[in-house]
Amino acid sequence: MLTSAAGVAAQAARRRTFAVISHPDAGKSTMTEALALHARVIGQAGAVHGKGDRKGVVSDWMAMEQQRGISVTSAALQFSYGDTVINLLDTPGHADFSEDTYRVLTAVDSAVMLLDAAKGLEPQTLKLFEVCRQRSIPVITFINKWDRPGHDALALMDEIEQRIGLKPTPLTWPVGIAGHFHGVIDRRTGVFTRMQRSPGGADLAIEEEMGDAEAAERYGAEWVTANEELELLEMTGADHDQGTFLAATSTPVLFGAAVANLGVRQLLNILVELAPPATARPTVSGTDQPVESGFSGFVFKIQANMNKAHRDQVAFMRICSGRFERGMVVTHAGTGRPFTTKYAQQVFGQGRDTIDEAYPGDVVGLVNATALGIGDTLYADKPVQYPPLPSFPPEHFAVCRTSDTGAYKRFRRGIEQLDGEGVVQVLRSELRGDGLPVLAAVGPMQFEVASFRLEAEFGVKVHLDRLPYEIAAVTDAEGQELLRGESQVEVMTRVRDGALLAVFAHRWRMRTVAGRHPGLRLDAPLDAGL
Secondary structure (H helix, E strand, O other), X not given: OOOOHHHHHHHHHOEEEEEEEOOOOOOHHHHHHHHHHHOOOOOOOOEOOOOOOOOEOOOOOOHHHHHHOOOOOOEEEEEEEXXXXXXXXXXXXXXXXXXXXXXHHOOOOEEEEEEEOOOEOOHHHHHHXXXXXXXXXXXXXXXXXXXOOOOOHHHHHHHHHHHHOOEEEEOEEEEOOOOOOOEEEEOOOOOEEEEEOXXXXXXXXXXXXXXXXXXXXXXXXXXXXXXXXXXXXXXXXOOOOHHHHHOOOEEEEEEOEHHHOEOXXXXXXXXXXXXXXXXXXXXXXXXXXXXXOOOEEEEEEEEEOOEOOEOOEEEEEEEEEOOEEOOOEEEEOOOOOEEEOOOEEEEEOOEEEEOOEEOOOOEEEEEOOOOOOOOOEEEOOOOOOOOOOOOOOOXXXXXXXXXXXXXXHHHHHHHHHHHHHOOOEEEEEOOXXXXXXXXXXXXXXXXXXXXXXXXXXXXXXXXXXXXXXXXXXXXXXXXXXXXXXOOOEEEXXXXXXXXXXXXXXXXXXXXXXXHHOOOOOOEOOOOOOO
């Protein structure tokens, strides 16, 4: 048990808390699984689409994710690798879940950006990178799927530098073009590691260090090309610099194939060696909270019904400072009320274990924490408040109804649960009354998730009637009165915070109405620039 400031600082230095970000289908969940395999916390890596004897990935625990082969919710995995504690947050890649992904990115210290070797920088990757840029999050780039045909390695380096302004500094370099992957050369040591997929691909890759002479004899022109490219990288100064990496102006680059576990060990070692540990975090007062100060943390995600054996609600809390001890009484910064952390757990995908202590950088699941909301700060000793997490402006709206009158209580409970988790925003409409809530979403797939979960977890089949609105703005009571006579406009109350949202059929309509009422308040809801 470490309670001294020095002890807490030492524990924080052992933590590596990062997110995996990318466009859909670039391999996030597969990479998450592969990293867990290399840390020896699972016996075999699953596949997003489990075929034959190969199981599904542990991070995609929701039935909908397993059926469709996509991640629609973020997942937290914690495990040890040597003397380092890894907190790995897998995020949804689909643009419809940008809000969930943004919340996750507030809780990490670095990110691994996956690029599909054949597709390079895709739209959602660019959007997620912009969030990292805004938050000055250091990014490590992994060129994935190098075992399949793809772009030229140097061309991918140019794309990274030209399109997102990060200087790529490759730490490993492939021998063989995309689709003919033989292994990587470590640029810092010059050692070539030959890599081969294990039978079935679910186990650790077969690796063998090979001398230059043997490699040259075996791979001929491919070996010569790789070394010529290395010389070119050296001439252009594409060498790793820890200062620029931590300042988020350069990105270390590695090559591999997550589905075959190729290059994953190298990535994990680089994360341990170069990724920043937990450090002081900014507060609303404008000061930074040192990791060795009294306990504090904030809730960045709420999830219910992760496991049918545990029909409960889990609040995911990022610990920012101090030592957390299960059972300690902390203060809810928003209300000043005490909160007892009796049921605290370490989360590994859908699985969970009771945890007795945790340190800055760790993610702890607080069970049955119904008094907590997304963005809430908890602290012990001296008061501290971390910045609130923004809500994104919804662009899709639908009335949610059920024809099963006997299930109304479950229907209301389910709607409240989804609102509390941030799966959708729930609005109350004067035109429709409390019995017909309006769901608001960044993307339409959020509606699919909401409908699926209402039926799967609460036993309520629902029907969604889409509304003809596509833009929202925050208004006030005066604005609500001004807009009552306008067509293609409606004002609804956001249930979670009471904000009045004016929704319009389209942006042109909003501009027309605003021009007719010069004093009308129409503020854009906070977003993260996505």
